[in-house]
Amino acid sequence: MNTPAFKKETFRDDYTFRNSPEAIRRFPFPFAEDEYMYSVNIEQHVSTNPGSVFEHAIDIDEHYIAECEDRRLTLERDPTRYIALPHMMDAQWDMVELIMESLSADYPQWFELTKNGDQWHWVNKPLEIDQTFTFGDTSTLPMEPFEYISRQVQGDWIIMDHRDDDLFADMGMVTSQADWSIAFDAGMSFKEWHGPVPQANEIGIFDRALKYLLHLQYGSPVRRLNWTMTVNPRLDTSPEEFPLWGPDNASVTPENVGEKVHLRVELQALFRLPRSNAIAFSVRGYLISLDELVTYPKWAKRLRRVLTNLHPDLSEYKGLDLYRQTVIDWLEPLEDGAELSLGTQPE
Amino acid sequence: MQRGYWIRSKPLYDSLVWQTPAVAHLVIAGGEGGIAVLKLFQQMYPKDPIQVLYTDLATANKNYSDILQQIVPEELELCDSEESLLNNLEQRLKDCTMGTHFYVAGSEAFMWHVLQKTRAAGVQDVDVQKELCGTLARPVYCVHCKTITRDVHHNVFPCSNCGRHLFVRDHFSRRLGAYMGVMVDAEEPGNIPQIEEVYP
Numbered sequence: 001m002n003t004p005a006f007k008k009e010t011f012r013d014d015y016t017f018r019n020s021p022e023a024i025r026r027f028p029f030p031f032a033e034d035e036y037m038y039s040v041n042i043e044q045h046v047s048t049n050p051g052s053v054f055e056h057a058i059d060i061d062e063h064y065i066a067e068c069e070d071r072r073l074t075l076e077r078d079p080t081r082y083i084a085l086p087h088m089m090d091a092q093w094d095m096v097e098l099i100m101e102s103l104s105a106d107y108p109q110w111f112e113l114t115k116n117g118d119q120w121h122w123v124n125k126p127l128e129i130d131q132t133f134t135f136g137d138t139s140t141l142p143m144e145p146f147e148y149i150s151r152q153v154q155g156d157w158i159i160m161d162h163r164d165d166d167l168f169a170d171m172g173m174v175t176s177q178a179d180w181s182i183a184f185d186a187g188m189s190f191k192e193w194h195g196p197v198p199q200a201n202e203i204g205i206f207d208r209a210l211k212y213l214l215h216l217q218y219g220s221p222v223r224r225l226n227w228t229m230t231v232n233p234r235l236d237t238s239p240e241e242f243p244l245w246g247p248d249n250a251s252v253t254p255e256n257v258g259e260k261v262h263l264r265v266e267l268q269a270l271f272r273l274p275r276s277n278a279i280a281f282s283v284r285g286y287l288i289s290l291d292e293l294v295t296y297p298k299w300a301k302r303l304r305r306v307l308t309n310l311h312p313d314l315s316e317y318k319g320l321d322l323y324r325q326t327v328i329d330w331l332e333p334l335e336d337g338a339e340l341s342l343g344t345q346p347e
Numbered sequence: 348m349q350r351g352y353w354i355r356s357k358p359l360y361d362s363l364v365w366q367t368p369a370v371a372h373l374v375i376a377g378g379e380g381g382i383a384v385l386k387l388f389q390q391m392y393p394k395d396p397i398q399v400l401y402t403d404l405a406t407a408n409k410n411y412s413d414i415l416q417q418i419v420p421e422e423l424e425l426c427d428s429e430e431s432l433l434n435n436l437e438q439r440l441k442d443c444t445m446g447t448h449f450y451v452a453g454s455e456a457f458m459w460h461v462l463q464k465t466r467a468a469g470v471q472d473v474d475v476q477k478e479l480c481g482t483l484a485r486p487v488y489c490v491h492c493k494t495i496t497r498d499v500h501h502n503v504f505p506c507s508n509c510g511r512h513l514f515v516r517d518h519f520s521r522r523l524g525a526y527m528g529v530m531v532d533a534e535e536p537g538n539i540p541q542i543e544e545v546y547p
Contacts, residue, residue, distance in 0.1 A: 181490055184518075187521065192355055192519075192521075195355040195357070195517075243491060250534050322534060
């Protein structure tokens with residue numbers, strides 16, 4: 001993506017979030033086949049397809065300013081969405097380095113980083129931030145280093161401490177999650193944290209994913225896609241706020257389904273961190289309404305087939321039960337039974 | 348969910364067995380946890396120093412102070428409340444050295460209160476033997492108002508702070524020492540499933 005104009009939009013209340021045609025075209029549609037089941041599906045997080053969400057280590061798009069503002073609002077309501085256990089200070093600085101270095105290298109028109117020894121100068125033009133600080137000295141930043149930098153980036157970040165051949169979710173900034181709570185899950189081992197996910201344990205997903213991740217190397221990040229669906233373009237679908245957004249799940253009708261129901265895709269990337277040896281796990285969400293998605297007939301047909309074939313446990317876990325059939329019925333007129341090409345490309 | 352599904356954060360509890368050799372043994376029990384202490388003293392008796400901390404609890408169906416006084420041969424301290432037991436434990440932990448083995452028995456709420464003290468002293472949960480006694484009552488954390496309700500016996504219950512009807516999940520946080528409770532009728536207000544006593 002060249003230089004998107006950052007949009008002024010909301011992810012709550014009046015929900016003015018929309019995707020531009022360009023954002024729809026680059027949407028990371030997750031279904032390469034007509035059926036879906038969990039798999040480890042990890043690949044190297046290398047730059048592919050200029051303009052795609054995979055071009056840069058950390059993707060900045062037209063929703064950047066609005067998403068940072070939505071995070072600020074969520075933290076104002078509930079500061080426990082950010083947590084860092086006391087032994088994670090090295091990892092906090094690792095995150096400052098990772099995010100500042102990659103944003104300034106990939107988007108020099110918006111972000112500038114100048115280093116003079118430990119004296120760092122950070123400029124974030126879209127958010128109008130200009131900060132000089134001493135790397136490694138927390139007192140030179142307005143808040144803890146990880147909170148400071150994670151307020152300036154899209155997507156959730158969970159930092160996993162590596163010890164005892166396991167990964168512990170000991171730090172996180174989580175304000176746009178698919179119904180899980182960092183305040184509750186903080187400190188959990190990898191399998192405890194993923195405990196509630198149905199079916200995946202049974203087929204050994206987490207054993208293999210953990211083994212793989214324990215060998216993750218610095219400088220060789222990896223990625224995978226995950227998905228769910230959300231009613232209304234709401235980033236903060238947290239269990240904390242379930243009383244607020246839960247009723248929306250029962251509000252879908254054949255008339256409003258195209259506008260209300262969104263496919264929510266997570267680009268999950270994992271980076272080994274150099275000082276702490278922790279692993280940064282970024283969960284970057286992309287939302288697309290069904291109205292926007294069906295502008296590409298292949299995606300419409302494939303989504304309908306995936307939802308029709310979906311394992312009931314996954315449907316329940318992802319919270320789709322109240323409106324899945326409405327979505328399938330609404331997509332039905334677009335289904336012509338044609339064989340679809342393998343792969344996620346829109347055409 | 349299908350047969351075979353279980354949430355891996357849910358702790359599994361065992362029976363207390365002396366771990367030898369050890370530098371010392373510290374046994375901590377409350378209420379019905381007293382029976383686990385009695386079972387320990389029916390096993391081979393270690394030569395290493397043993398300390399036992401126990402308190403009767405008003406919520407327990409049976410308490411064991413009297414019989415423990417007869418059975419435990421040395422270093423038994425009877426506390427008059429959970430709070431004073433936890434304070435006593437905090438003091439003793441300062442004098443514990445590497446190689447001390449820890450044993451805890453009682454309800455889940457009691458055990459995880461003890462484990463918060465041992466963790467603060469640098470002892471990992473996995474290194475503490477735990478035996479669940481007397482009740483399956485669960486401590487439950489309200490994910491909405493962040494309050495823990497101590498002894499929950501039902502699949503759905505009203506939060507002791509915010510009053511929302513919470514469904515008790517199997518998902519457990521060792522850091523908080525509680526299961527997760529989520530509002531059961533958020534999607535369809537008033538639609539509350541049948542309430543059953545599943546944790547007697």
